[in-house]
Amino acid sequence: MAKKISENFNPEKYMQMAVDAMNNSIGEPRTDGKVSPKVGAVLIKPDGTVESASRGELRFGDHAEFTLLERKNRSEKLDGSILFATLEPCAPGARRHPKLGCAERIVNARVKEVWIGIEDPDPDVDRKGIKFLEENGIKVHMFYPHFQKVIKDVNKEFLKQATERANDRKEKKEVVLSNLENSIPTMDLKQFSEKAIQYYIEQSELPHTINSNELWLHFEHAGIVQRVKTNNEEKYIPTGFGILLFGNNPREKYQQAVVKAKVKYGNNASIPKDFEGPLVLIPKEIELWLEQVLHSEVSRKQFQRKTNTLFPIEPLREAIINALVHRDYEQDGAKTYIEIDDDKIVVKSAGLPVSPISLDDVKAFRAPSLSRNPKITYVFNRMGLMEESELGMETFRGMQEKYELPLPFYDYKAPYLSLTFSRSIEAAKTVSGNEALEKLNKEELLGFEWVKSKGEVSKKEYANHFDFDEKKAYRHLSKFRKLNLLTDNGEKSNSPNFRYIFKHD
Structure with missing residues (x-):
């Protein structure tokens, strides 16, 4: 039944409506064991009325977007509508000819704006639906993280199968998210650090040993190496991501692959520190360094010694992991920075948030899960360094209640996205600039x-x-x-x- 939209547009309301519709999905009977996703869609029409649809609502197998656009509103003029869908719409070519993909139907309906719950990892879609919408002038947003978690939980089996299909796909990908996915012909496996690989095996609890066939196959599936054939002989070659994650000296290929840190307290000179080498080893090295340099702040005014509480490591760990995982490694010369003084701690990394996540989403601490570098995200997640569900936003949002510290704030000054932490409530007055x-x-x-x-x-x-x-x-x-x-x-x-x-x- 159609409902009138309120004057104050609240996207969370329609996210919830789409999730509710998702829960009403009707699965089609299948004999191949393939799990179909549960999907809900909500359409806000130009006249302000709202309508929803679920997968399989009117006929087994019909996609929610198809049901909404073609079955319920085929005769309606939908120019300028807003669509909410819990799953990324299928991309052109994802469905058998002559069927159109849902992304094509959305473009044909002249929808102006689309909110998407989660990306579809199926290799026939896998961000291509989002890319197609954006290339056709449609503004794309992602659902907020707490809705994404619900959608992923409901579609756990579908997502597992879709990810397995993506890993098993042998053909070359049509869409490459980064040049770092490609192999580097001038390098070989000798460039890998055995220390880094062993650390990864231990932290990930992999049942493999260094240089075993099982390990290289795991690395191939993870995009760390690629198998190539030369002179009738097959061998593995590192990818760009492989060199960043496990290379003895990533800066030999990528000069920007370094974290430059500095500490300055009071009138003392700055103390610099560089972190370089295999990316999998850097987080632990930085954490040990932070525990040393974030000593208690001492004041000797009027011959009195006053010691303040140590700044908590957890939110800094989240910020630094995010900077390492989500930064743009293809921006030459743009490094990652950590700057510490008496009042603040700043973490800077290269690149705006990856589309369709907006800078406003990040500033409002509602940025959903969408990684610029999914290979790094996967490896760090296997090591227990991060969650793939969101960007540490819950940790940052909870700083006031957990630590009685101000909410940090994001800023962007090309080419760096920075996250600034005030070291005390009082320091927020000067650090914020407000x-x-x-x-x-x-x-x-x-x-x-x-x-x-x-x-x-x-x-x-x-x-x-x-x-x-x-x-x-x-x-x-x-x-x-x-x-x-x-x-x-x-x-x-x-x-x-x-x-x-x-x-x-």
């Missing part, structure tokens, strides 16, 4: 940082969290609004649905 924060006392600053970490709150939620009466909560929230730190959701101020919303830059 003069309005100077007008807040410590209690108000704590309150504002909590709202910032939540994104939006009601007066009652604010009062309950800090154990304030509602008058005090109102004074704080009103002050934040007056200083242009917060806005609202447009509801009447006396409405139970009225909420204060953090204003992202």
Whole structure:
């Protein structure tokens, strides 16, 4: 049944509707053991009405997008519509002729904007649906991480089979996400570090030994090496990702493959430190270094010694892993940086977020799972260094409640994406560069940082969290609004649905 869209566009509402439709999917009977995905789609039409569809809703096997566009709205003019789909639409060529892929149907319907739940790892789709939509002028967004987790959980068996099909596919890929996926003819397996490989085997708990056929086959499937035939002889050659991850000296090929760190406390000179070598070894080396340099801050004003708490390692680990995994390694000369001083810690890496993730998504800490370098992501995930579900956003969002520290903030100044951590609540006033924060006392600053970490709150939620009466909560929230730190959701101020919303830059 069609529903009228509200004036205040809230994408989460339609993400939830699409997930609800996904849960109503009807699986078609199959004899080949192939699991079909559960998919839901929601269409916001030009007149503001909303309609949904599920896979198999009207006929076994019909895709949710096909049902929505071709069966329920075939005679409708859909120019300028917005579509939400829980799974990446199938790409051109993914379906048997003469059937069109759902991405083609979306383009033909002149839909202007598409929100996609998760990418489809099936080798016939695998980001090609997203690429086709973008190439045809459609704005693409991804669902927020908590919805992605639900979609992945429901489609666990489908995703497992799709990933296996991708690994078993022998043909050369039609779409190459990075030149680093290609083999390097001038290099051989002697360039690999046995120490790095052994560390990977141990951390991943692989049942393989160094130089075993099973290990090289595993590396071939993971995109670390490629099998080539020369002079009637087959051999393995490292790929670009293989050299970055396991090479003795990746900088020999990629000069930008280094993490340059420096520490400067007070009037002391900066202390530099470079981390280079196999990428799989660098996170542990950086963590050990951080434990040494993030010593307690000491103040000797008025002959008194004051020691502050050590900055937590966990969020820094997430930030550094993200920088190593998601940075653009093809930008010549653009290195990764870690800069530490008394007030802040900055992690910088090359490249904007990978499309269709926007900089606004990252700044709002709602960036979903989509890696620029899936080969590195896979290896780091096998080693237990990261989760593939999202970009450590939960860790960052939880810093205020867990550590009573400000939410860090992202910024982009070409070619670097930076993440800045304030080392204390008080330091946030100067580190953020927002003069309005100077007008807040410590209690108000704590309150504002909590709202910032939540994104939006009601007066009652604010009062309950800090154990304030509602008058005090109102004074704080009103002050934040007056200083242009917060806005609202447009509801009447006396409405139970009225909420204060953090204003992202």
